[in-house]
Amino acid sequence: MHKEVKMIEGDEIDENILPVTDxxxxxxxxxxxxxxxxxxxxxxxxxxxMLFSEYKSEGFFQFGGAIPMVKKTTDKEKEKEKEKExxxxxxxxxxxxxxxAFKSNERFTDFLAQHKLEQGASTExxxxxxxxxxxxxxxxxxxxxxxxxxxxxLLEDPKDGNNNVIGLRISYDDKDPKVAQNIxxxxxxxxxxxxxxIIYTDILRFKHVEMTAKITALENEIIVNNxxxxxxxxxxxxxxxxxxxxxEIAGQASRQIVSVNDETARYLPPVTQLMTTEVxxxxxxxxxxxxxxxxxxxxxxxxxxxxAKILVDNTKSGEDILRGLEPVKVEVFKNKNMEDDTVKxxxxxxxxxxxxxxxxxxEKSRFIAGPSLPxxxxxxxxxxxxxxxxxxxxxxxxxxxxxxxxxxx
Numbered sequence: 001m002h003k004e005v006k007m008i009e010g011d012e013i014d015e016n017i018l019p020v021t022d023x024x025x026x027x028x029x030x031x032x033x034x035x036x037x038x039x040x041x042x043x044x045x046x047x048x049x050m051l052f053s054e055y056k057s058e059g060f061f062q063f064g065g066a067i068p069m070v071k072k073t074t075d076k077e078k079e080k081e082k083e084k085e086x087x088x089x090x091x092x093x094x095x096x097x098x099x100x101a102f103k104s105n106e107r108f109t110d111f112l113a114q115h116k117l118e119q120g121a122s123t124e125x126x127x128x129x130x131x132x133x134x135x136x137x138x139x140x141x142x143x144x145x146x147x148x149x150x151x152x153x154l155l156e157d158p159k160d161g162n163n164n165v166i167g168l169r170i171s172y173d174d175k176d177p178k179v180a181q182n183i184x185x186x187x188x189x190x191x192x193x194x195x196x197x198i199i200y201t202d203i204l205r206f207k208h209v210e211m212t213a214k215i216t217a218l219e220n221e222i223i224v225n226n227x228x229x230x231x232x233x234x235x236x237x238x239x240x241x242x243x244x245x246x247x248e249i250a251g252q253a254s255r256q257i258v259s260v261n262d263e264t265a266r267y268l269p270p271v272t273q274l275m276t277t278e279v280x281x282x283x284x285x286x287x288x289x290x291x292x293x294x295x296x297x298x299x300x301x302x303x304x305x306x307x308a309k310i311l312v313d314n315t316k317s318g319e320d321i322l323r324g325l326e327p328v329k330v331e332v333f334k335n336k337n338m339e340d341d342t343v344k345x346x347x348x349x350x351x352x353x354x355x356x357x358x359x360x361x362x363e364k365s366r367f368i369a370g371p372s373l374p375x376x377x378x379x380x381x382x383x384x385x386x387x388x389x390x391x392x393x394x395x396x397x398x399x400x401x402x403x404x405x406x407x408x409x
Contacts, residue, residue: 026400026401026404027397027400029400030396030399030400030403033396033399033400033403034393034396034397034400035396036396037392037395037396037399038389038392038393038396039392040392041388041389041391041392041395042385042388042389042392044388045385045387045388045391054173054174054175054180055173055174055175055176055177055180055374055376056171056172056173056180056374057171057172057174057177057180057181057183057184057370057371057372057373057374058169058170058171058184058369058370058371058372059169059170059171059184059185059188059367059369059370059371059372060143060167060168060169060170060367060368060369060370061167061168061169061170061188061191061192061365061366061367061368062166062167062364062365062366062367062368063088063089063090063165063166063167063365064359064360064361064363064364064365064366065088065360065364066087066088066089067089067090067094067195067199067360067361067365068094068199087164088145088164088166089145089164089165089166089167090164090165090195091164091165092163092164092165095142095164095165097198098191098194098195098198099140099142101194101197101198102140102190102191102194102195103130103135103136103137103140104130105127105130105131107194108126108127108130108190109127110316111190111193111194111316111317113316114315114316114317114320115317117186126183126186136187139170139171139172139187140168140169140170140187140191141168141169141170142165142167142168142169143165143166143167143168143169144163144164144165144166145163145164145166146163167368168188168191170184170187170188170191170370170371171184172184172187177373177374177375178373180374181370181371181372181373181374182371184370184371184372185367185371188366188367188371192318192361192362192365193317193318193319194318195318195361196318196319196321196322196361197316197317197318197321198318199318200312200318200321200322201312201321204305204308204309204311204312204321205309205312207301207302207305207308207309208302208305208306208309211298211299211301211302211305212302214294214295214298215295215298215299215302218291218292218294218295218298219295221287221291222288222291222292222295225284225285225287225288225291226284226288228280228284229281229284229285229288232277232278232280232281232284233281235277236274236277236278236281239273239274239277240274243271243274293342296342296343297342297345297346300332300333300336300343300346301346301350303332304328304329304332304346304350307328307331307332308321308325308328311324311325311328318361319362322354322357322358322361322362323358325350325354325357326351326354329347329350329351329354333347
């Protein structure tokens with residue numbers, strides 16, 4: 001009985017081991033095929049890596065300050081409110097509008113033509129990417145100061161006011177590492193140029209209408225104050241006649257009824273009324289002077305913005321608009337009396353605005369990291385070898401066992 005059991009157990013062990021042995025035997029017999037196919041797969045993987053893998057350059061482009069700029073006012077309370085709104089970066093709603101512009105193929109074509117950039121294989125590849133369905137979204141990513149992970153860690157929800165787009169993470173792949181680096185720099189310059197172009201075309205195209213409306217409103221204000229001034233002068237003349245007619249009461253506490261009720265009455269002396277009228281007339285005169293001064297300044301600004309609009313109509317570059325505003329200013333004020341404080345104030349304000357814009361848009365908005373010059377291909381060598389070995393092994397085993405199955409049929 002014991003011997004039979006041993007024989008049965010031995011037979012079961014042999015039946016389990018036999019398939020594994022056959023598999024190993026088949027693999028051993030096809031070892032040359034396995035080695036050849038695996039080596040060919042590795043060689044093909046390395047060749048493909050050299051032919052198709054690219055160098056990836058990256059860069060971080062920051063926005064300098066609040067974009068668009070918030071103009072300061074003389075009113076301190078309004079200025080404080082503006083400063084609260086002027087958090088660094090671009091509001092998300094504005095960024096989406098700018099992104100719709102700089103992701104268009106037409107805008108990129110205009111940028112290349114405006115700056116007379118070299119039309120090469122790299123720029124043609126870039127233009128095809130603009131025209132594709134995915135566009136350049138894979139290369140330009142907005143960067144926020146406050147992410148969802150930050151909100152989870154700090155247990156605080158990000159607010160629109162302090163979670164603007166503060167910069168762009170830009171990357172690009174190319175077979176030539178220098179080309180990849182240059183394209184990242186080009187994309188940074190192009191996106192900022194587009195943003196400036198959209199901002200200034202919006203501002204300058206409507207400034208003429210805005211200045212004209214202000215000039216008309218100030219003209220109405222002057223008319224109203226002239227009417228008030230005439231009224232005060234007529235009242236003053238009448239009061240002078242009353243005082244001159246009764247000289248004996250000029251130094252007395254004579255009274256004129258102002259208001260009467262059941263209990264008391266209030267009186268105001270004619271001389272006091274005369275003084276009040278003269279004060280009100282002086283205030284009306286000052287308002288007229290102030291309105292005329294502001295109107296003169298708005299006329300100058302309208303002339304400046306009209307010429308600036310011509311500049312906008314003749315260029316497709318935001319940078320060219322910024323740098324062209326100074327010559328426009330010089331042309332507008334070349335025949336003006338610069339000794340006049342009214343004219344000088346407008347001239348200085350335009351100068352300040354232009355210098356601030358160039359500083360913020362063209363100097364502070366820049367790459368603070370990169371564009372990097374990549375030294376290694378985007379696909380790592382170790383990953384290529386391991387993947388090729390695995391693919392070659394699977395393919396060779398399929399060939400070996402497929403050949404054996406075919407020989408049995």
